[in-house]
Amino acid sequence: MMISGKVKAAAAALALFSVLGLAGCGESGKPAASTAAAKVDNVKVKVGYSPSLCQAPIFVAYEKGYFKDAGLDPELVKVDGATANESLGSGKVDMEITLVSKTIHPLQNGLPVKGTTGVHFGCVRAITRPDSGIKDVKDLKGKRIGVAGLADTGTVIIQRALKHEGIGVTPDNMEVEFVVVDRNSLPQALYSGQVDAIVMTDPVGYIAQKEYGYVPVLDTATSKGWKDEYCCDLVVTNQFIEKNQAAAKALTEAIQKGSLYIKQHPEEAAKMLIEKKYVNGDEKEYAELLKSYNYTPSVQGGYDAIKAAAKDLSDLGLVNQLDAKEFADNAYYFFDGYQDVKSL
Numbered sequence: 001m002m003i004s005g006k007v008k009a010a011a012a013a014l015a016l017f018s019v020l021g022l023a024g025c026g027e028s029g030k031p032a033a034s035t036a037a038a039k040v041d042n043v044k045v046k047v048g049y050s051p052s053l054c055q056a057p058i059f060v061a062y063e064k065g066y067f068k069d070a071g072l073d074p075e076l077v078k079v080d081g082a083t084a085n086e087s088l089g090s091g092k093v094d095m096e097i098t099l100v101s102k103t104i105h106p107l108q109n110g111l112p113v114k115g116t117t118g119v120h121f122g123c124v125r126a127i128t129r130p131d132s133g134i135k136d137v138k139d140l141k142g143k144r145i146g147v148a149g150l151a152d153t154g155t156v157i158i159q160r161a162l163k164h165e166g167i168g169v170t171p172d173n174m175e176v177e178f179v180v181v182d183r184n185s186l187p188q189a190l191y192s193g194q195v196d197a198i199v200m201t202d203p204v205g206y207i208a209q210k211e212y213g214y215v216p217v218l219d220t221a222t223s224k225g226w227k228d229e230y231c232c233d234l235v236v237t238n239q240f241i242e243k244n245q246a247a248a249k250a251l252t253e254a255i256q257k258g259s260l261y262i263k264q265h266p267e268e269a270a271k272m273l274i275e276k277k278y279v280n281g282d283e284k285e286y287a288e289l290l291k292s293y294n295y296t297p298s299v300q301g302g303y304d305a306i307k308a309a310a311k312d313l314s315d316l317g318l319v320n321q322l323d324a325k326e327f328a329d330n331a332y333y334f335f336d337g338y339q340d341v342k343s344l
Helices: 007-013 053-063 081-090 100-108 153-164 183-192 204-212 238-243 245-264 266-275 283-292 299-316 324-331
Strands: 043-049 072-078 095-099 113-120 124-128 144-147 177-180 197-201 215-219 232-237
Touching: 043 053, 043 081, 043 245, 053 072, 053 095, 053 113, 053 245, 053 266, 053 283, 072 245, 081 095, 095 100, 095 245, 100 153, 100 232, 100 299, 100 324, 113 238, 113 245, 113 299, 113 324, 124 153, 124 204, 144 153, 144 183, 153 197, 153 215, 153 299, 183 197, 183 204, 197 204, 204 283, 232 238, 232 245, 232 299, 238 245, 245 266, 266 283, 299 324
Parallel strands: 043 072, 043 095, 144 177, 144 197
Antiparallel strands: 095 232, 113 232, 124 197, 124 215
């Protein structure tokens, strides 16, 4: 069943709280942090995951032994995407890889985590029919855009993209219509003409584009202005960091190694994910997707992504007004002396 509605209704319903202070700031403007020279020896860590390609560095780090090499004793805990934040807040898991744009609101509402590294790019695409006349984001003005939910990651991304093009997506200046469609029905809704474009996360978006012959309007893995912004960050609970900074630092390094392995060995990674039943799908297609996501981990890049997303969402009124730099400083942790993993 399809329900039509504009973002205005959703935006008006948002009841947000003030920004939670998660860390102090040093003279450089970044969160001050110090990591004691402590040995990490068999520290237990509850690794939250869901069965998706975004989580691939977790699976690789587990299978390749990067967690154990870092002195960690990992327990993989499957979490539902809809309750991922609750799992972090309740202590059910100590870490997750999460979509940055979808995490700003929970962070402002007090989600007790800090980002520690950017993991990869990509994940979201807006697609349309080849005969639609829509060539880029600018052409979406006045169009009906099918989304899985008004707070869905894809919706947030396309709102940000439209804002960048000067197209109104605020309650007092709405120049597009968002139409909520069951996620699995989005490709058919586009095919039937119920909507002019759809926004989906991968691999569903990638598969729909391929099977229906749809063309991309926006692909965050390749589009200008998006291909250099991390879509996904590693977040670690405040409690885990405070209890053992050295272990949290080691955990960040293990995830970075998992990410880098995917960049260097996408075919092997895709094969591993399917053979170990972490995901279901076509090995060749998944290898191509993994290649496009540019798994180049970066601590600074993860911070910059939070800052950029926070600014856009604040400007759009989707979160309470905030200072993007202050918000990112409070939501991120820079381990003293940490350097990104550059090789395996």
